[in-house]
Amino acid sequence: MAQLVGDRTLVIRLQQGDLEALGALFDRHRQLVYRTALGITADEEAAADLLQDVFLRVHRYARRIDPDRPFEPLLYRVTANLAYTWVRRRSLGLRLLHEMGEWLARERKPTLHQIAEADEAWRQVREAISALPLPQRVVLVLHYLNDLSVAEIAEILEVPEGTIKSRLHYGRRALKASLGLGKDLVPEAYYEFS
Amino acid sequence: MNFHSSSRIDPTDHYIRRWLKSGLAGKSPPGAGRSRLLAAASASIGAVRRQRSPAARGGAAMGIAVPPDDWSLGLARQAVLRWFPAMVISYRIGH
Numbered sequence: 001m002a003q004l005v006g007d008r009t010l011v012i013r014l015q016q017g018d019l020e021a022l023g024a025l026f027d028r029h030r031q032l033v034y035r036t037a038l039g040i041t042a043d044e045e046a047a048a049d050l051l052q053d054v055f056l057r058v059h060r061y062a063r064r065i066d067p068d069r070p071f072e073p074l075l076y077r078v079t080a081n082l083a084y085t086w087v088r089r090r091s092l093g094l095r096l097l098h099e100m101g102e103w104l105a106r107e108r109k110p111t112l113h114q115i116a117e118a119d120e121a122w123r124q125v126r127e128a129i130s131a132l133p134l135p136q137r138v139v140l141v142l143h144y145l146n147d148l149s150v151a152e153i154a155e156i157l158e159v160p161e162g163t164i165k166s167r168l169h170y171g172r173r174a175l176k177a178s179l180g181l182g183k184d185l186v187p188e189a190y191y192e193f194s
Numbered sequence: 195m196n197f198h199s200s201s202r203i204d205p206t207d208h209y210i211r212r213w214l215k216s217g218l219a220g221k222s223p224p225g226a227g228r229s230r231l232l233a234a235a236s237a238s239i240g241a242v243r244r245q246r247s248p249a250a251r252g253g254a255a256m257g258i259a260v261p262p263d264d265w266s267l268g269l270a271r272q273a274v275l276r277w278f279p280a281m282v283i284s285y286r287i288g289h
Contacts, residue, residue, distance in 0.1 A: 017239075019232055026228050034223040039214065044221070051223050052231055059235045125217030144211045145218060172206065179213070181206055 007071035014062045025071070026055050032072070032146070033079050039141035040083035040134075041090075042126040050086060054078045076146065076156045080138050087134050128178045136171030139164055 006028070013021035033054050038047035057078055058065070065074065129137055142148045142156065150168065154161040175181075 019235055019239075022235055023228055023232055026231055030223050030227060035218045035221060038221055039218060047221075048224050048227065051227060052234065055231050056234055056238070060238065121213075121217040121219075122221065125214060129214075140210075141214070144207075144214045147211075172210065175210055176206055179209075181209060 008067045011062070011065050011067040011071060014059065015065070015067070019059075022055065022059050025058065029072070029075055030055075033075055036076065036079045036141060036146060037083045039125075039129060039145050040080065040138055041086055042130045043090075046083075046086055046090075050079065050082050053082050057082075073152070073156050076142060076148070080142065080157060084134060084138060087137075091134075124179075128175055131178060132171055132174055136167045136174065139167040140171045140175065143168060 007025070010021040010025050010028075014025065030051060034047050034051045037050040037054075038044060041047055041050070054075065058075075065071075129141070132140065138157070139153055142153045143150070148156070150161050150164045153159075154164045157164070
């Protein structure tokens with residue numbers, strides 16, 4: 001609740017032209033936006049750019065934001081939309097040249113950024129997520145990373161709940177297959193104590 | 195302790211949630227993001243102000259009469275020729 005009141009005040013200050021309020025909103029939500037964008041794009045550079053874009057849009061359209069409504073769903077919506085557009089553009093082939101350049105550079109001299117990318121957990125996530133169709137990827141990230149319910153995701157993406165459920169189902173199934181999940185999970189884990 | 199099938203938790207959900215969160219846990223945005231953002235935001239404010247300023251829109255915005263330029267006169271002439279060709283021709287003949 002304190003978070004909600006804080007966001008409300010900051011949005012009002014931003015609407016009055018206070019740039020420090022934008023900075024404060026950025027500090028508070030940057031991790032959420034960055035990781036959501038990273039989950040969807042599976043690209044750290046893109047996620048950093050999208051983080052900027054999301055908050056620049058918040059600044060540009062500040063007057064249209066209703067300060068009495070929670071701020072996070074708006075951030076999720078803008079992030080998902082921008083990340084969606086980015087992935088679709090990349091799939092058109094524009095990104096291929098850039099990736100080839102990166103690959104060539106990596107062969108010669110690995111940077112700190114590239115070394116960090118070699119982190120096993122992240123590599124696994126990146127590969128598995130990248131293999132999913134984009135609509136499923138967005139829903140999975142919002143559901144599993146951001147802990148949003150089907151109803152919340154449906155509202156954010158302005159898509160019927162049935163569609164979200166279906167994307168979640170197929171995305172989950174694809175992830176299960178790519179991670180080799182299912183048979184080896186402990187049976188006790190199927191139940192919780194009450 | 196009771197087991198309830200109604201409160202069943204799918205281990206796949208649990209696993210995927212943990213897997214995704216731990217995969218992204220170490221990831222943070224670059225440190226210079228805030229200053230970059232504020233610089234871009236203030237630059238965009240400057241651009242909008244410049245666009246809206248009276249100087250950018252010419253003297254008319256400041257209430258000063260601005261004489262028509264050649265381009266505007268040319269457009270007006272074309273319009274007159276299109277709408278009243280006979281008048282212009284008779285004007286030319288008369289002079």
